Amino acid sequence: MKWILFDKDGTLIYFDRSWMKIGLQLVEDFMTTYQEDIKDVEAGYVYLGIIDGEIQPGTIMASGALDEMVQAFCEIANQDVTQWAQNRSQTLVDNRIPENVVVEGIDETLATLKNQGYKMGIVTSDSNKGVQQFLEATNFSQFFDVIISTEADAVEKPNPEVLNPLFNNYEVAPHDVTIVGDTANDIQTGVNANLGLSIAVLTGVGLEHEFDKADYVVATANDVISILNQ
Template identity: 50%
Template sequence: MALKWILFDKDGTLIDFDMSWMKVDIQMVDEFVEKYISQENVEHAYKTLGVDKEKDQVLPGTPMACGSLDEIIQNFNALAGEDVSEWTRQTSQYLIDHRIPEIKCIEGMTDALDALKHAGYQIGILTSDTKKGTEQFVEATDTEAFFDFIISTEANAAEKPNPEVLCPLFEHVSDLRAEEIAIVGDSPNDIQTAINSGLGLSIAVLTGVGQEHELQHADYIFQSAPEAVNLLVDKKNEK
């Protein structure tokens, strides 16, 4: 079945990984540790969550780098020895709402989107960012004309890799089938979303948080999203 839609993750796929997300992650872990972790367990908590305080960075392949909010909550609960899910959700939402994005398009991305539109694809965004953050991206990059549908992640909404995250698109395009959709993303959660949803194609890129060995379940791995254009155009032309 021919592909009709390409869904792009945003941070680390359409744009260079937004370092403001790392600042949010570190601040959330700092606040969690201060509130729930005893002094003798502080080092263990930072190591478990993947935050290097000396370098002030989140380490690749760790819960804070590529875990969903539900996975982060599970880690927080285990470290705290109690249910801190409500605190985590509220804190995460507050920090995201007050985040100042750092937006820089992946080199060649605008030309790639243009080529895909000319090939006849519908293009969407599937992001863990909020509607506000996604609108800031579209405005800053002047790319609104390329995108036919945007799925952002608001409070209490389904998140990747839960297949229900795609429900808004299926409601928007009632006759669309999962096999007609491709996902392009930089994290294991992007690829797992494609698998869980039975999508027609998954493409991993190495411009974000995911390491190559974590993305091996993708159908294809490219250095960056623009490098996948020829493949996608060929797929569109398949009979």
């Protein structure tokens, strides 16, 4: 392996609860905006994965990509709400106040991997603004050679094209790349891009049984070192 790509939320930091607040607000705004078109509001909440005002693990709103959420909104509203959902989501993301609680020991892990000669990157569904806030809060810029963020009109994981900023700018083969993440979408990205290794971590929203396509399922991203040193 030559490169290691890390998801951010739920992998380098414990899953940021501000994302849950955004998800809940997005759904509330959707339900209010399209209330006249929604046949069964309660069924809509359940379909999206919200029960008793909480986003349930393993559901669309917990770990789905934005396009999956948008598709669900369209089905619930019985019309195309793509533009509204993308715009509203981006507005909420741009105004969010992030919570960056670093996974214990991850700074030492990143330093060790860098000293061992690995190139590293971040591949996240967060916006560039959110990533920059994260890097400033953690002082982790020194560790990463490429940053891949996701704006409203960009491709998202698990679409393999999300990795184009890596493969178009660096001479590296897919089989020399490891991806580390906390959702099935992270792991599916590795599958779709034919990456050499995929490692799922349990510090985020993904459930262990969802990681059947991962090469390894570990407690935290700190376990990456022992896997790569095997």
